[in-house]
Amino acid sequence: MELIHTPQATPPAGHYSQAVRANGFVFVSGQLGFLPPAEPGVRPVLASGAAAQTREALRSVAAILEAAGASLSAVVSVTVYIPDVALWDEVNRVYEQGFGGHRPARAIVPTRDLHFGALVEISVVAAA
Numbered sequence: 001m002e003l004i005h006t007p008q009a010t011p012p013a014g015h016y017s018q019a020v021r022a023n024g025f026v027f028v029s030g031q032l033g034f035l036p037p038a039e040p041g042v043r044p045v046l047a048s049g050a051a052a053q054t055r056e057a058l059r060s061v062a063a064i065l066e067a068a069g070a071s072l073s074a075v076v077s078v079t080v081y082i083p084d085v086a087l088w089d090e091v092n093r094v095y096e097q098g099f100g101g102h103r104p105a106r107a108i109v110p111t112r113d114l115h116f117g118a119l120v121e122i123s124v125v126a127a128a
Contacts, residue, residue: 004020004026009061010032010036018064025126025128026064027125028123031058032115046116050094054095070126070127070128076127078106080121081121083118104124
C-alpha cells in the first residue's frame with residue numbers, strides 16, 4: 001500500500017490520505033470544490049456554486065491521480081455526494097465535461113449537509 005500526496009490538491013484536513021494505491025488501483029478520498037492554492041493548516045476557500053465546486057473537485061481528483069501515475073481516463077468508479085437533489089443536473093453537466101467520452105461506473109448520492117457547506121464531494125477509484 002502506498003500513500004499518495006500532491007501539493008496540487010487540497011491537503012487532508014483530518015486523519016486520511018489524499019489517495020492510496022493498492023492492488024493495482026488508486027482510491028482517491030472525497031474531494032470538495034476548494035480553490036487553489038491550498039496550504040497545510042490553512043482552511044481553503046470553496047468555489048462559488050455547484051458548477052464551480054464540481055470543476056474544482058475534479059481538478060483536485062485529476063491532480064491526485066496524476067501524482068499516482070494515473071488519470072481521469074483510468075477512473076473505473078465515481079461517487080458524487082450532493083446535499084440537494086436539485087443540484088443533480090448542474091453537477092452532471094460539469095461532470096460530463098470533465099470526463100468527456102469516458103463513462104466510469106458512478107453513483108450520485110443526495111445526502112445531508114456536506115462539510116464546510118460544500119455543494120459537491122467526489123471520490124474515485126482508478127486503475128493504476
